[in-house]
Amino acid sequence: MNAVTRAWEAAHGPGSVLGLATSHKAVNELHASIGCPSMTIARLLAMSGEDDTRDQECREHELVQRLTRENDPRERIRLRIQLAGIHASRQAGVIKPGQLVIIDEAGMVDTRVLARITGLAAQAGARIIMTGDPKQLDSVSGAGGMLGWADRHDACRRLSSIWRFTAKPDKWARDPQGAASARRWEGESRATLRLRDGGDPLDEASVKACRALVAQYAAHDRIHWGEDPDIEETAYRMCIGWQRIGKTTLLIAGTNEQVRDINRRFILERRAAGKSEADPDRLMELMDGLSVGAGDQIVCRVNDHDIRSHDGRSIENGMTFRILDTSDGAAARVKSLDDGSIWDIPRGFLKTGCKAGYAATIHGSQGMTVDRCAALFPAQASLTCNLQYVAGTRGREENHFLYGCEPEEQRRTDHMLTGAETDPRRIALDRMAHALLTHPETLTATETRDMETRNRYDLKRLIHEHDYAAGLIAGPHLLAMLAKTHDQATVEKIKRSPSFEWLRGTWSRAWTADPKRALAIISRPPDARRHTTGIDRTRSLACQAARTLLAGRTPGEGTGTRITITLDAEADTIGMLTGMLDDTGIGHTASPTGDRRTSISVETRDTPALKAMLDTWMQCRDDISPDRIDGWATLRATARHETRQDPELAKKARPTEPDWAATIAGRLNAGLLDKTNGSVHDDWVGGVIPPIKTSKHSQALDLVRQNERLIERKTRTLAQKAKTSGEAWVRPVLQATSHDPGLLRDIAVYRAMWDIDDPDTPLGGKPPATCARQTQHWANLNGRLNHTTGTANPNGDTRDHPYRRHTTEVRVEHHDPATNNTRQADRQRSTPWQTKPQPSSTPSPNGLSL
Incomplete structure (x- = not known):
């Protein structure tokens, strides 16, 4: 500069x-x-006068009004002088x-x-x-x-030369090892650039480079370690030693508390050495609670225009002083360490606006430059790349990092609990490397607003919101359809599955896309692999589930309260169950109550283990089910209560019921929606979302309609942005839009949905076969763009299916509202499952049109 x-x-x-x-x-x-x-x-x-702008404007307005009304010539002159003073102050x-x-x-x-x-x-x-x-x-x-x-945004000029650091041999002439000292580091200026940039924790090469940088600092004796009290002592002694050979120093502490403690130590040691005032009657209190006297160093932390030096300057934040005399009692006479000016600072201002000035935090140190700097980071201090960078660039000659750690006993405890490192040296090196990989992102208010707006109107988020709101409408209809082909117990289990919300949203799409195919899919048994597990394997799994919830229990802890359930099952099954209870050590009594019915009683503390055993059995076999157990609901509630009472038991307890909702939703996606939604439908919202049709108007429907309008607006925005972007991938698409006007929008939507950022090709690379929906979506658009088949797997299975359409010749229809005509673009596009359901004139009682 x-x-x-x-x-x-x-x-x-x-x-x-x-x-x-x-x-x-x-x-x-x-x-x-x-x-x-x-x-x-x-x-x-x-x-x-920026702080008093409003007062000045009010005063000026008042004087103008008074001048307008005033008739006395002398008073008018006086008012004009006051106005001129305001104008002069503003212009000066x-x-x-x-x-x-x-x-x-x-x-x-x-x-x-x-x-x-x-x-x-x-x-x-x-x-x-x-x-x-x-x-x-x-x-x-x-x-x-x-x-x-x-x-x-590249709205700046960047400087690449570093002038702060020096490695001239004469700077180390008074050091114990002289110019041969390992601490004289000619490459420190270059190292600070890497210290500034840090690294990427997700990039293995970047992490390796950060560790190499840490090793460089350690090789030049710039990293120190020890328990918090010891490392603080080391930092203090380093600064004292540097001062003895005539170096300016700075000790950076990690926290305000540590700054206060270090300042207290400097004050007490100087007082004991006779370098500062020791008479309690002549000490004055500072805002950090410390008491200082003649000889001590203080720093001002606020601005005050009423406190001025002998030459008329006002006191400012950051000024440092040496106290000369406090005998007055009402004020302390001080000398500025910057320019030698003399000040009289009132006692009251010392208590409200000044602190001891021997140490500073990282924020307080920015903008300062000294010969040598020691940056101290206690064990509990959090550290990021920018904080470490500032602390490591205050010294011209040397910058040292001192990392504190917990006491040895605490480190051993942490190691036993979490496997944490115990070696103070390794802890220090790891903390420095971790800070290099931790980057706080500072955004302007405008950037934050723009980011939040992008996230709020992100196409994928809008689609997820549409699925959720549509699922609220489709939920009753889904349960009604499930009840037609499944028993009530199965429907209830599907309803309480963790993924039922996902299933509702999936059903809203599936029913709109192809109701016959969707109904056929949900009619299949939810667990196709059920009842295939052998007796021995089932017994082993059930006993293991029960023992997990019994581990660590002390015998004789029971309260004596018992719960009884009655099973309707074959004698062999009952015998198998009681045998498992014996094997796992669950105390019980079993007594027949009639034909095929047996009552089993256990203590309430054993109900979580019994429920886990029965849940596991029912997942593997069908000879026991909840509807054949009297008292099943009571058993579940009691087991849940017992689990909540014991935190350790709650950690072990896991839901054992299968997530049948996830199973059915996966089938709907794999067997229907991956193919249907992979194709673009011109009459769908944005070409990708089937519009919800329902006879009942609700708040959920209002949300869906609002969401559909947002999706339509977003897809139009994507198309317009792509058209004006000038990117290479847009040109071939624009050439093809003469006979397929919606192609640019559909490809822009595809790129947004699947995070395609290839600047040259419209669709990017072909997705893997495991991504069925994206694969069909890609094949559909690729067929329209390059005049190829739009089928994702044209040579795949083509066996007859009652709901499969074999037509691969499909035309994209574009309706012209002006002429009420529909024109067709001759394009080859496969649209499996694209049968468009015809709405019935009579709505179903569940709300969705049939």
Whole structure:
């Protein structure tokens, strides 16, 4: 920036550049770099009257009204003088016409503050340059991210040369090992670029590169480790040692609590060594609760225009001072460590606006540069790539990372529970590597809004919402159709399956697409493999399920409360069940109550194990079922209650009923919808969603209709965006739209549904055969685009099926509302299962049209 400053001043004269920064320390750094007047942003806004704009406008309006009504000449002159003063104050802003305003560390500035500064610059006719690193810290006072936005959208110029670091041998002349010290690292500047970028946790090569970078830092003695108290001691001694050989130092602590503790230690040690005031009557309290006296170092954390130095400057956030005298009692006389100016700071302001100044957090350190820096991270401190990068770039000569860990006993406990690492060195190296792979994404408010809007109106999300809302309408109809071909117990089991919601949405599509085929599919037994498990295998599985819920139980824990169920089963089956109860150790009594009926009584604490045993048996065989067990509902409720009372038991208990809803939904997709929905239907919503037809108007139907309009709008947007994108894949599609107008929309929808980003080919590569629906969708569009067959598997099975259509010659119909005519595009397109159901004039009692 120094070169930019010199070039601007050469063209516009001295004083034509103004530097702005967020803190007083950063201002000093910027002033030393560019050699021009610099100030904090807060001071600029205060001097420009920006904080009092509304009061000024009200005052000006009041004076104008009084001047209009006033007749006394003297009073009119006085009012004009006051108005002139307001105008002069407004026009005498710090920013001058033709001036260049450099905002340093702009990534830390609130976007609203940037807007106020740019407004002042525009009003004065000045120009603004924002500088900084988007990979460093973001604004902590409000919405930020402007620097990151400029970087992501290439609205900036990037500098590749690094000037901060030095490896000149004379800088280590007073070190114990001199210039031969392993800590003198000529490649540190290049390493910090990799420290800045970090890595991708999903890329194995990137992870390996991050670990190699960590190894480089360790090889140059830049990584240190130990338990929290020990590593804090190490950091403190490092800074003391550097100061003894004349180096400027910075100790960065991970948390505000740690900063306070380190500051306390500096104060007490200096007091014990006689370097600061020890008389309790002469100590003054700071806002962090620490007491300081003459000789101690403090830092200001707020702006106050009423507190001024002897030369008239107001106090600002970030100023550091050395206390000279506190004998006054009402104020402390201090000396600025930046320029040597003398201040008298009131005792009250010390308690509300100042802290001890020996250590700082990472956020407080940004913008600071010292000779050597020690960054301390306690065991519980979270660490990301940008935080680690800022901490590792404050020193010109050396930057050290000190990672704390838990005490040894705690590390051993964590290792036994989770397998965590116990070696402090490995913990430190792993923490540094993990931070390199952890990236917080900082977006502007506009980018966040755009991202949320894209996610809300994403085509796949809209389709999922349509399926859910349509499933609410189709649910009663589905249960009615299931009841025609299955017993009530099976229907109930399907209804309480975890995937029943998915089945409802799938049914709404299937019934609309091909009602006969859909009804044939759901009429099949839900579990085609049921009743095939042998007796021995069933017994083994049932006993295993019961023992899992009995493990860890102490004998004699029972309450004495019992529950009784009655089974209607063959004697061999009853004998098998009681034998399994004996094998698993479940106490029970069994007594016949009539023909084929036997009562079994167990303690309530054993009901989870008994239920698991019966559930497993009923999954494998059909000689026991819930409708043949009196008291089954009571057993289930009791077992559920017992499970909830014991957290350990709740972890072991798992649902054992099969998810028949998922089975049926999978069959509907594989046997019908993968093929039907893989084809594009011009009379469907967006060409891909079958419109719901129902005789009952409900809130769910309103949601469906609203969703259908959103899908239609989204597909039109996709088509328009593709048409104007100029991408290579669009050209062959536009050439084919003369005889197939809907092709561009349909291909744009395909690309959005299946995440196709190939810039050259419209459909991308052919999907794998395992993705049946996408394969048929691809074949359908490929047939329309390249005049080939639209069948996904043209040489596959063509055996007769009562609901299969063998026609492969299908025409795409396009209705012209102006002429009420339908024209057909001669295209080869396979549409298996594309029989269009004709709605009945008499709706079914379940709501869906038949």
